[in-house]
Amino acid sequence: MANLFTLNDQYKELSARDDLDPQVLVDTLDAIDDDRKTKLDNLATWADQLKAEIDFIDEKIKTWKDEKTYRQNKLAWIKQYMTDVMDDAGIKKLQxxxxxxxTRNFKASTVIDDxxxxxxxxxxxxxxxxxxxRLIYQALKAGEKVPGAHLKANRNTVIK
Known part of the structure; x- marks a missing residue:
C-alpha cells in the first residue's frame, strides 16, 4: 500500500512539469491508460500535495509580510529617534x-480622533x-477648526 503522497511514475512525471495549461493537462491525463479509480486516486494524491504546497507558501507569505511590517516599523522608530535627537540639538543638517x-517637514497626516x-x-x-x-486636511491647513480631527506633524530625517 502506497503512502499518502506517493504517485505512480506517470503522474509523478506529470506533476513535475511546469508547462501545463489546462487543455494540455486534460489531454495528457486522457492519454494515461489507467482505470478511472486509479487515475482519480493518483489525481487526489496530487491534489493533496498541491494543497500542502499552497499551505506552505501561504505560511511563508504571512511570515514575510509580518517580517516586512516589523522592519518598516523599526525603520520608522529609528528615523523618528534620529529626528528627535537632531531637533533637540537644533541641528538641521549633519554630515x-x-x-x-x-530633517525636513513632510505633508502633515490627517488624524481622525472621533x-x-x-x-x-x-x-x-x-x-x-x-x-x-482630503477635505479635512484642506480645512485644517487653511486654519479652520474641525471638531474631531487635527493635523499631526510629519517630520522625518532624510538619509543620503
Whole structure:
C-alpha cells in the first residue's frame, strides 16, 4: 500500500512539469491508460500535495509580510529617534563619515480622533460613511477648526 503522497511514475512525471495549461493537462491525463479509480486516486494524491504546497507558501507569505511590517516599523522608530535627537540639538543638517542627514517637514497626516464629532460636510458616503480626509486636511491647513480631527506633524530625517 502506497503512502499518502506517493504517485505512480506517470503522474509523478506529470506533476513535475511546469508547462501545463489546462487543455494540455486534460489531454495528457486522457492519454494515461489507467482505470478511472486509479487515475482519480493518483489525481487526489496530487491534489493533496498541491494543497500542502499552497499551505506552505501561504505560511511563508504571512511570515514575510509580518517580517516586512516589523522592519518598516523599526525603520520608522529609528528615523523618528534620529529626528528627535537632531531637533533637540537644533541641528538641521549633519554630515557624518557615511551619510548626510537633514530633517525636513513632510505633508502633515490627517488624524481622525472621533468620527462622530466630524461635521457632515467633512464626511462622504460611498457604501459606508467615512471621513473625507482630503477635505479635512484642506480645512485644517487653511486654519479652520474641525471638531474631531487635527493635523499631526510629519517630520522625518532624510538619509543620503
Amino acid at each position: 557624518t563619515d557615511n551619510h548626510m542627514l537633514s 468620527e462622530d464629532k466630524l461635521p457632515s460636510t467633512f464626511v462622504t458616503q460611498v457604501t459606508e460613511t467615512k471621513p473625507d480626509k
